[in-house]
Amino acid sequence: MFGQTKTHNxxxxxxxLFFAPFAILAAVFFFIPLIGSLLLSFREYSLLDGSPFTAGxxxxxxxYVTAFTDPTxxxxxxxxxxxxxxxxxxxxxxxxxxxxxxxxxxxKAKGFFRTVYYLPTITSSVAISIIFLYLFxxxxxxxxxxxxxxxxxxxxxxxxxxxxxxxxxxATWAAVGFYMVIFLAGxxxxxxxxxxxxxxxxxxxxxxxxxxTLPCLKPTIFFNLVVAMIGSFNIFDFAYIISxxxxxxxxSTMTIVLYLYQNGFSYLKMGYASSIAFxxxxxxxxxxFVQKQFFKExx
Amino acid sequence: MxxxxxxxxxxxxxxxxxxxxxxxxxxxxxETKLYIGCWSASPVETDLINRQIAxxxxxxxxxxxxxxxxxxxxxxxxxxxxxxGTEPDVFYLEPQETYVYASRGLVLPLDKYxxxxxxDDFYPxxxxxxxxxxxxxxxxxxxNPLIMYYNKEMFKTAGIVQFPKTWTELLAxxxxxxxxxATGALGDSFxxxxxxxxxxxxxxxxxxxxxxxxxxxxxxxxSPESLAGFKFFYETLFRDKKYAAEAKTLGxxxxxxxxxxxxxxxxCSGGWSMTGLQRMAxxxxxxxxxxPAGKQMGGIMFTTAYAIGKNSKHPxxxxxxxxxxxxxxxxxxxxxxxxxxxxLKSLEHFYRTTYPRSAPLVEMTPYCITNTFGKKARxxxxxxxxxxxKFVAAPEADIALAVNQAYETIxxxxxxxxxxxx
Amino acid sequence: MNRRDSAIRKNFxxxxxxxxxxxxxxxxLFPFVWAFITSLKPTADAxxxxxxxxxxxxTNYIYIMKxxxxxxxxxxxxxxxxxxxxxxxxxxxxxxxxxxxMNFKGRKTMFWLVLAMMMVPGQVLLVxxxxxxxxxxxxxxxxxxxxxxxxxxxxxxxxxxFFLSVPRSLEEAAMIDGAGRFTIFWKIVFPLAKPAxxxxxxxxxxxxxxxxxxxxxxxxxxxxxTLTVGLNSFYSQYTQYWDQIQAGVMLISIPAxxxxxxxxxxxxxGMTMGAVKE
Numbered sequence: 001m002f003g004q005t006k007t008h009n010x011x012x013x014x015x016x017l018f019f020a021p022f023a024i025l026a027a028v029f030f031f032i033p034l035i036g037s038l039l040l041s042f043r044e045y046s047l048l049d050g051s052p053f054t055a056g057x058x059x060x061x062x063x064y065v066t067a068f069t070d071p072t073x074x075x076x077x078x079x080x081x082x083x084x085x086x087x088x089x090x091x092x093x094x095x096x097x098x099x100x101x102x103x104x105x106x107x108k109a110k111g112f113f114r115t116v117y118y119l120p121t122i123t124s125s126v127a128i129s130i131i132f133l134y135l136f137x138x139x140x141x142x143x144x145x146x147x148x149x150x151x152x153x154x155x156x157x158x159x160x161x162x163x164x165x166x167x168x169x170x171a172t173w174a175a176v177g178f179y180m181v182i183f184l185a186g187x188x189x190x191x192x193x194x195x196x197x198x199x200x201x202x203x204x205x206x207x208x209x210x211x212x213t214l215p216c217l218k219p220t221i222f223f224n225l226v227v228a229m230i231g232s233f234n235i236f237d238f239a240y241i242i243s244x245x246x247x248x249x250x251x252s253t254m255t256i257v258l259y260l261y262q263n264g265f266s267y268l269k270m271g272y273a274s275s276i277a278f279x280x281x282x283x284x285x286x287x288x289f290v291q292k293q294f295f296k297e298x299x
Numbered sequence: 300m301x302x303x304x305x306x307x308x309x310x311x312x313x314x315x316x317x318x319x320x321x322x323x324x325x326x327x328x329x330e331t332k333l334y335i336g337c338w339s340a341s342p343v344e345t346d347l348i349n350r351q352i353a354x355x356x357x358x359x360x361x362x363x364x365x366x367x368x369x370x371x372x373x374x375x376x377x378x379x380x381x382x383x384g385t386e387p388d389v390f391y392l393e394p395q396e397t398y399v400y401a402s403r404g405l406v407l408p409l410d411k412y413x414x415x416x417x418x419d420d421f422y423p424x425x426x427x428x429x430x431x432x433x434x435x436x437x438x439x440x441x442x443n444p445l446i447m448y449y450n451k452e453m454f455k456t457a458g459i460v461q462f463p464k465t466w467t468e469l470l471a472x473x474x475x476x477x478x479x480x481a482t483g484a485l486g487d488s489f490x491x492x493x494x495x496x497x498x499x500x501x502x503x504x505x506x507x508x509x510x511x512x513x514x515x516x517x518x519x520x521x522s523p524e525s526l527a528g529f530k531f532f533y534e535t536l537f538r539d540k541k542y543a544a545e546a547k548t549l550g551x552x553x554x555x556x557x558x559x560x561x562x563x564x565x566x567c568s569g570g571w572s573m574t575g576l577q578r579m580a581x582x583x584x585x586x587x588x589x590x591p592a593g594k595q596m597g598g599i600m601f602t603t604a605y606a607i608g609k610n611s612k613h614p615x616x617x618x619x620x621x622x623x624x625x626x627x628x629x630x631x632x633x634x635x636x637x638x639x640x641x642x643l644k645s646l647e648h649f650y651r652t653t654y655p656r657s658a659p660l661v662e663m664t665p666y667c668i669t670n671t672f673g674k675k676a677r678x679x680x681x682x683x684x685x686x687x688x689k690f691v692a693a694p695e696a697d698i699a700l701a702v703n704q705a706y707e708t709i710x711x712x713x714x715x716x717x718x719x720x721x
Numbered sequence: 722m723n724r725r726d727s728a729i730r731k732n733f734x735x736x737x738x739x740x741x742x743x744x745x746x747x748x749x750l751f752p753f754v755w756a757f758i759t760s761l762k763p764t765a766d767a768x769x770x771x772x773x774x775x776x777x778x779x780t781n782y783i784y785i786m787k788x789x790x791x792x793x794x795x796x797x798x799x800x801x802x803x804x805x806x807x808x809x810x811x812x813x814x815x816x817x818x819x820x821x822x823m824n825f826k827g828r829k830t831m832f833w834l835v836l837a838m839m840m841v842p843g844q845v846l847l848v849x850x851x852x853x854x855x856x857x858x859x860x861x862x863x864x865x866x867x868x869x870x871x872x873x874x875x876x877x878x879x880x881x882x883f884f885l886s887v888p889r890s891l892e893e894a895a896m897i898d899g900a901g902r903f904t905i906f907w908k909i910v911f912p913l914a915k916p917a918x919x920x921x922x923x924x925x926x927x928x929x930x931x932x933x934x935x936x937x938x939x940x941x942x943x944x945x946x947t948l949t950v951g952l953n954s955f956y957s958q959y960t961q962y963w964d965q966i967q968a969g970v971m972l973i974s975i976p977a978x979x980x981x982x983x984x985x986x987x988x989x990x991g992m993t994m995g996a997v998k999e
Contacts, residue, residue: 014902015825022816023831025872029850030838036849044715047382047852048403059715071708094745101742106735115985116746119753122981124931126949127970130956131752134759134963139768141755160692177749181989234842237933241953245372250688257844264848265375265938267677268399277845284842300915301907304807311804315863318796321944334942339958367942370957376941379851383860385941 041275046268056271063275073276075251076259083168083255084232090172091228092221095179100213102180103187114184117177125174125237132170133157133242157242160252167238167253175231179224186220187213222295229287233280236261256280330363331613333620335605336380336390337366338373343574347636348624355623362616374677381405386608388617392437393603394428394669395676401431402674406606408434412618420643421625428669429604437604438625441639443569444600444663445501448555448576449586453479453564462588466505466531469565469591473542476564497599497670498567499683501590503528504597504668510679511672516720518672518679521706524594526699531593533690533698559583569601570660571638589659600667602642640664674718675709682708753974760967767964781968785955791972793944794951801866801936801947802929808871810921814914816872817880818906822892832881838874851938861941870929876921883917884910919987923980927988930977948973 016023041063045056067073098117102110120128136142136156143153156162190213198208214221236257239247247254247262256276264273337348345366352364367387369376374396380386392400400406410418418426418435422442429437449462454472457479463469503510508525511518519525536542555572557563559580566572567590576585590598605621607614623629630641634650640660641650651658672679682705689701713719759767761777785791819825820832850869851860859865887910895905936947946954955969981988 011823011902012825015819015823015828018815018819018823018902018906019825019831021812022872022877025812025868026838026874028853029869029872030841030846033846033849033853034841036852037845040849047378048399048405062715069711098742098745101738104738106731107738107742111985113742113746114989115982117749118981119978120749122927122931122977123753123974124933124949124952124977126931126933126953126956127974128752130952130966130970131756134756134967135752141770144770160688173748173752176745185989230842234844236844240371241933244957245375248688250685250692252688260844261847261934262372262375265379265851266372268378270848270852273848277848281841281845285840288840300912300918304811304918307803307807308811311800311807314796314800315804315867318793318800318944319863321793339954342958345958368954368958370954371937379855379860379938380941382852383855383941384858385861 037274037277040271041278043271044269045271047265047270048268059271063272064279066272067275067279072251072254073256073259076247076254076256079164079252079254080233080235080256083164083171083235084229087168087172087175088225088228088232090168091175091179092224094172095176095224096183096221098176098180099183099187100209103184110184114177114181117180119177120174121177123174126241128170128174129238129241132166136166158249160250163242163249163252167235167242170242171232171235171238175228179228182224183217183220186217190216218295222291225291226288229291230284233284233287330361331616333362333364333389333613333617334367334387335364335620336369336377336387338391339368339370343636344638347632347638351624351629351632354629355620358623359616359619364620381608381610384610386610388611388613389605389607389620391440391603392429392606394671395680397429397431397436397671398674398676400606401434401436405609406436407609407611407614408436409438409607409618409621410435412607412615413438413622417622420645422642422644422664424664424667424669425600425602425642428602428671429606437606438621439602439604439642440625441630441633442600442602442642442664443571443639444598444660444667445498445567445569445590446598446659446663447588447590448558448566448568448572449588450558450561450564451584451586453561454586456480457564462586463591466591466593470535470542473565477541497601497680497684499529499532499687500599500668501597502532502593504599504666505590505593505595506531506597507594510668510683511676513671513673516673518706518709518719520679520683521702526702528593529686529698529702537690538694555579558585570640570657573657574637577637587656587659589662596666598663598667600664600669602669674716675713678709678712682706756967756970759964760971762964764962764964767962767967781965782972785965785968785972789951789955790943790946791951791969794946794948795976797940797946798930798948801863802926804863804867805870805929806922806925808867809873809876809925810918812872813876813921814880814911814918815906816877818884818910820877820881821884822910823902835874835877835881839878847934847938854939860939861945862939863945865939866936866945866947870935873925876925879917879921880914883914887913916987916990919984920990923984923988927977927980 039054040056042058042060043054043056043063044059049056098113101107102113107113134140138153138155142156147153154162156166194212194216195208198212203211234257235255239253239255239258240261243249243253243258245258245262247258257280260273260276260280263269263276335348335352340348345368348366352366356362356364373391377386377390392406401408418438421439425439425442426435429435429439447462453476454460454462457472457475459472459475463472500510503520503525506524506528508519508522508528510520510525555566555568555575556579558566559576573587576583590596605624607617607621611617625642627643627646630643630646631649633639634641634646634654637654637657640657647661651661670676670680686698686701686705689696690698709719710721713721758772758777760781761779762773763776763778763780766773766776816835820828820835854860854865854869857865859868891909892905895909900908931949932947933949933953937950937953940946940950943951943954952969952973956966959965
């Protein structure tokens, strides 16, 4: 009896010892910032105020109210939503298409194509932005090709109507490989007997896709959808580098995280930045939840 | 595998220890290091400041000055650094930031370290841009008013003898230039989509308006006079295709290059364009002139100052560095490079006689405002920038409406702070 | 339908498929190829579309190495990526094992906390994290770049899932032999996690190597820059010198691409581990 309590205690202590490094780091760099961020979002505080942020003026939900009447934030929210609505399906559909083709039995050298498609994904966003800035510059390759079709030179990154779409193209190009590899793995894990059974039933290839592939791929699609969605809402690097940090021209490349960053570190409004952070968090949480419900219901 | 991981960890830590030690070892720890924070500039400008620094280092053995070039948002860099106590000893300060830093005591008052007679040699309207509460927080390193550049040959062909003194005359001249075959008279700063935002300010002043009324602490950029300035700039000069050259006729060299290539006859720009012209067409004879007057003379000048961060460990030495960098010897080097004008009154005569073509820059000075728009100057500038954005996106936009929207946005943002009188 | 028809049809489909995936491969590769070619050109030719074969050289690469502390940035990136990767693997593995196998008080709560933490986007914490680092005096230091990233909820979760799949009998046998918990974990269970560790290693390493937001906030002085921050800074200063900029792009991309090609198998396994099983 005594011995048992001892080993039990021992196990308890050792368990915590194993878990401690993680717990301490998470406390200092996750929970304290999280609570701090929440408290900050109800205050007025700037990075330059020095004193602990609890000295900032308490202004209740004012920051949240401001956000929803702030045209720049609304523009950033709109841009981010538009970016998500367009790039998420684009990334997933292209990725799924490529994965299906690559997975076909008649295609050889799958590994080669997988590697090539994956290259943009492991390249840093800074490098990708610079490569695209070069391709799309005023006297760059894209304009040269377009001029062959009689299209006049376009200042891609200076015109509000083009800047965001280019970022979308760039982001899609950079991400397709990632989702493609995951789709490919999902496809390869589908039990081949299911297809055999379908073939015996005389199902066409389209039918097989609808009745076997898609249902089996559901968890993979869900995973990709969640990852793509969260990634899209958090877009920062491309917008920051392409616009030189200001979200221009005319806020056309302003995103939620870029605006958060500007408010926190440049406009001296850390409280406001924190409230933007929590609005972003709420949106992501809600979307994930809705998706989960949606996928559950169908099962 | 465990061994590999542990070796990896040890290797990483060893590398970091070695790398962080690398900087301090070299100087034998005896050198005093001073950092200067600046934004990225052209190689020519970097070369200039390096030569100026060399001058200081020569006079102060044992002191090493390091240039810290900031890329991305400069404000973010300075603010996040100040919060962490790691800002450079000396850094660039812009007029619109003076209040933000000075009122919080984040930059040191320079009049404590530098004698009054030295400070008094700077142009007063430049010093005012860096003053707060009776103290000077930054000494201007140089400045740059906007002036006009024009192609003399094209003017001659069109039969125009002298550069017009007023906008009425200038617009008439544009007609003549066009008849003489110029594709567009006004280039660069007037063309889509490269309108530089702050280029609208001169027109506001010329129309008898102001952006900010300092006495009353009021923003007045939507007053009828100021609006007339906005309208003239956006509607007459830009929207009306009669005067401004189309982007495509200017080609990709754009800007000042279009002047050389005769694609445009007139370009509005700062002193920096002279070095560009020098490079593109070394012996070319072009004309420079002060901005024409509207109701009155008016212009904008851009300026940057050196300030000392509050966490600097060597404020006296930093002040000494600023004194050298803005002293006559260094300012003569600035003038020689030609990117900007020396801010010292005592150098005015020298500058005008040595660089006659730059004379309009100095002549513009008394009529110029700086980006000094009260306590939320940056917000004001951002909002006025957005007017440009809206107009570029839809040239048919109602300018008065856009300007008033900008005004309301600032008013709303100020609701809790009451930093302006409304 | 006879056999020949079906064979023709099959060949036709095959050709179509190859055209399709080759076309996309071209799209994926072309920007790199173009950037690489540009990096070999002299500045005078960087803005035109010719490829002057006789003038191509690696001069730009040498220039960057000389003019910029590229090697320092490379060393910084390497040290930080390695430090974070190794450190977080060890920390996550211990935590994951504790969650999978050790009976400590509050284990369930901790597990749910880890799951909940995965839902919070890192950007939410950006502002206060910086304030904390500023107060610790860790801005512009290696510890500031490394320590906050030394734990990962996803990594811990992944390791826990892996350790759950290790048969208990192995541990029980060792316990009878009198081995302590630490020995059991470190000597017996942990080595089995090689695939999971390898996958995490590459995912984390490439992630940190390419990270931009955090180092751009923390690395204030040139000598502390990582490659991504350095490249962005280089780009902003050399806006017109596209040949040199593209050489910089190549110099930062090649190490990540090399690592990927060498460890491709583990990489793909690691990525799919979370996705397909869930």
